[in-house]
Amino acid sequence: MTAYPQLDHVAHAAGIDRIAIAATHIVPDSVTDSYRRWLAAGNHATMDYLGRYLDVRRDPGLLLPGARSVITCAVSYYHTAAQPAGAPLIAMYAHGDDYHDVMRDMMRPVADYIAATYGAETRVCVDTAPVHERYWAVASGLGFSGLNGLVIVPGLGSYCFLGEIFTTALLEPTPPLPQDTCRGCMRCVNACPGHALSGRSTLDARRCISYLTIEHRGDLPADLHTGGRLYGCDTCQRVCPHNDGIPESRHGRFDLRPDYAALTAQSINSMTPETYAATFRRSAIKRAKLSGLQRNIRYL
Template sequence: MSVGSEDVKRWAAELEFLACGVTDLAPNAYAAELDAWLAAGRGGTMRYINRQAKKRKDPKLADGEARSVIVLLENYYRHDPAGDEAPAKVARYARGRDYHATMLTRVEQLAARLRQQGAAHTRCYVDTGPVAERELARRSGLGWIGKNAMLLRPGVGSWFFIGEIFTDLPLAPDAPMDTDHCGSCTRCLDACPTDAFVEPRVLDATRCISYLTIEQRGPIPDELAQKMEGRVFGCDICNDVCPWNRRFATDTSVAGYQPQQLLSDAQPNRFEQMTEAEFDAEFGSTPLSRPGLAGMQRNFAAAFAATVPSTRVTPNV
């Protein structure tokens, strides 16, 4: 049986992915933008992006056996007022189990089906691969790049992850989405507390609370710490204010994104007393394991620096 793009999309819908598109292995049309971003130091200490730049600019180098890329979107949104209002704020995407594993397992289910139907080669990525995921999604017709740098989808918004299957199946590519649905809106640019956008669609990661709390090693500069307002892991502001999300966000059907208690309980400062073993037991399978215990202690100290004069965090924050 020969597999076509429509078959793949039908199977993706059966697995309850939000959307599925197909693209080819052509070079990244925004390679120059990636180079400029890296050259300006916008990626800070995320040196892995420099190391992977060639592959990010040319998907063929990421996977020489593939002939098509299937791009999948996975809704992770859950109405969660307790998490939204918690004094210690964790970004929405990180309130459940580690999304890499949750989504990758589901992407691999689709890849297994492709192999049953004749694919000899499938390689799956969710966030961890040397590929420019937003650009692959844009050019497979799944959305446009908003002024907040996110991939947004008409009628959906941006509360989703992006994953891919590189495969040797020769699938018909979708037409890219080249339209801009932001119009004259600038809400995300205006709302960013650290002025991290150099211009629309260009984020200086070194000023972004998401980078500072998850990726950066070492202390968070005071000037930026003053703007964190309780954000101890990631930041959702430029997504929260977007009218597309306000209008269209709907709860995901995927159980793995169910918010866990995490930090929305009564003891938001408990990292102060925690041992490494306790942290691993409680947070080892969540995204909070990336900064680790020392990183979370640093984040709390910074996030409450405006209200707590010392580096110790008091119980009533």
């Protein structure tokens, strides 16, 4: 809850499950330095875009001149519908519609409300701008950081899409979270099939099955066992106790699509560019490209 009941109402009505507010500022050196070290060690693999615009990532005023507040948003995509046993596994976040589109649809009314109420400028960010997303989520009290490298939203867990609305409006920040933090149980670190988690909330993308099956082009590491995963990996979320007993998402657009439930290794191997484009229209799975999915099939 923010100090603005009408803002909370607009956000909830638009589909956003939780919002929080922080006053914008230069991201602390401790955060940016550790991010630079992470990049310098090559942990971002081939995702060179993560190393670009570090000045903008550090200073929200370069993203939106005059920015004074950021509204952080979380939308749960958690659902219990599962793919049939033996099917090539798709990470839960990609079971339904592409979250970039859905989140934008949900965040736009909130940005419009801010603009109309405060005569303010806004900028909506859903993975599309250089933003220290995890920092702002934690700084605003939206959630806390897990050793799995994810933001955990109290009561909703980590199966949440995140987005930010930067604005020139001066809004009262939400209070910090009470002591509800990652338990440091190391379940995520120990369960990670790629040994990609450091145990210090950082991840080596070069060993992460999510990165390798989605972003990476070319062969996968010879010693990697993808364990039947076609696209992405949910293991470090599945084992986290903060995801025990969380409610299902209220958004049907993130449910498992029937045609994805019916996917098999054979059906993917026989896809043409046309059938691939039709099957994964409005889906995050497009990111892997047909050649990437067919490569992943070889490693199942």
